Amino acid sequence: xxxxxxKYAAPSSxxxxxxxxxxxxxxxxxxxxxxxxxxxxxxxxASPTHLVDINNIPGxxxxxxxxxxxxxxxxxxxxxxEESSIITNKYHVFTxxxxxIADPQVRNFGTIGGNIAHGDAANDHPAVMLxxxxxxxxxxxxxxxxxxxxxxxxxxxxxxxxxxxxxTEIRIPVPRNKFGSAYHKEERKVGDYATAGVAVAxxxxxxxxxxxxxxxxxxxxxxxxxxxxxxxxxIGSRLTTEDIATAAKYAAxxxxxSEDLRGDExxxxxxxxxxxxxxxxxxxQRAKS
Amino acid sequence: xxxxxxxKVNGTEHTVEVEPRTLLVHLIRxxxxxxxxxxxxxxxxxxxxxxxxxxxxxxxxxxLAVQADGKEIATVEGLATAEGLHPIQEGFHLNHALHxxxxxxxxxxxxxxxxxxxxxxxxxxxxxxxxxxLCRCTGYNNIVKAIQWTSAKMxxxxxxxxxxxxx
Numbered sequence: 001x002x003x004x005x006x007k008y009a010a011p012s013s014x015x016x017x018x019x020x021x022x023x024x025x026x027x028x029x030x031x032x033x034x035x036x037x038x039x040x041x042x043x044x045x046a047s048p049t050h051l052v053d054i055n056n057i058p059g060x061x062x063x064x065x066x067x068x069x070x071x072x073x074x075x076x077x078x079x080x081x082e083e084s085s086i087i088t089n090k091y092h093v094f095t096x097x098x099x100x101i102a103d104p105q106v107r108n109f110g111t112i113g114g115n116i117a118h119g120d121a122a123n124d125h126p127a128v129m130l131x132x133x134x135x136x137x138x139x140x141x142x143x144x145x146x147x148x149x150x151x152x153x154x155x156x157x158x159x160x161x162x163x164x165x166x167x168t169e170i171r172i173p174v175p176r177n178k179f180g181s182a183y184h185k186e187e188r189k190v191g192d193y194a195t196a197g198v199a200v201a202x203x204x205x206x207x208x209x210x211x212x213x214x215x216x217x218x219x220x221x222x223x224x225x226x227x228x229x230x231x232x233x234x235i236g237s238r239l240t241t242e243d244i245a246t247a248a249k250y251a252a253x254x255x256x257x258s259e260d261l262r263g264d265e266x267x268x269x270x271x272x273x274x275x276x277x278x279x280x281x282x283x284x285q286r287a288k289s
Numbered sequence: 290x291x292x293x294x295x296x297k298v299n300g301t302e303h304t305v306e307v308e309p310r311t312l313l314v315h316l317i318r319x320x321x322x323x324x325x326x327x328x329x330x331x332x333x334x335x336x337x338x339x340x341x342x343x344x345x346x347x348x349x350x351x352x353l354a355v356q357a358d359g360k361e362i363a364t365v366e367g368l369a370t371a372e373g374l375h376p377i378q379e380g381f382h383l384n385h386a387l388h389x390x391x392x393x394x395x396x397x398x399x400x401x402x403x404x405x406x407x408x409x410x411x412x413x414x415x416x417x418x419x420x421x422x423l424c425r426c427t428g429y430n431n432i433v434k435a436i437q438w439t440s441a442k443m444x445x446x447x448x449x450x451x452x453x454x455x456x
Binding site: 001002003004005010031034051099102105106109191 | 352
């Protein structure tokens, strides 16, 4: 399968990339890892007139903890997340998710920024970001702006990234208390989109009270979904079996899955309930160990 | 509008004129005439087109040729040397790790990167490691054995038996 014709540019600086995006107009697309965009172009679901390849721009791939944030450069590859000691020691939700995203070859190229900026509720990082209460840095000719992940997803393939802008960094507040996180998705086979996926992040203080909770859902809602009702149950709770069960129940009730080849609505809600419960227990265990 | 790109394939530099929409796998097979890299599913699912780009395994049906400008590509043709087969080829040969052979070039290129990063993988790590490569003949067991054999060979360890197991 061959994509429609397009013009290709590979700028070596962000400034140059912004200029090209402005010059080319609405039909230009940004090429990061390319493992969502190129398949769509081959199927001719997408036919941009121009591709602006940002792989040659230095300084967009990094993982650091500074100023109270875990900062991840948008062009950080999935395999770099899998291999980073900062991530594997503390932010287990990424390790869980990275393992389940596509396959090793795709993870060698796929980027975290692309996974989010693609704006697909079936991708895995959006739920992870919602659980971690991330902020996203969007950059353009007028400078940088920070957007809460809660305001980032606008619709199917639509995000807060406006024409001429590039998502450049993801910031996750460094947890202050005991922290645990986990992600799991049910998939029919390696590389499949989630039948349902749940990302969980919690913080627990020294008295065993939950001080922060985030729950994000994959592919069971038109937009990547944060389950506020479940989070509210958990914050201030001692994370009893009952509270966990209630949070899981709310997640299953509040999402809005559609029936497809992966399962019907009831089945998907059931999965959300079971996975939420399991991931909460896993995150609690991780926070305590 | 075409673009001129320069890349190294198995150590040899090539300068090629391509349309931006040309896929890397087509460049390798058609412009450079190396047909060892296969096109299986053409949707980045099967891994038959796996090659190495600057040492990293990649599905060349989902990468544009222009993205490989200035890069070093390794394909299955580059594995064997004048001295003989690469250990992974020897491993696949001795362990009967292929039937029809269609997935083999991609499977071996993937295994090469995996063993480079993790010279002594567990069986589970091997199975995860080749989870992006489909084989419709072998049932994978002999491929896993071949990679285990290669791992031992490359580390100078005692070689596991290559006798087939009859259950």
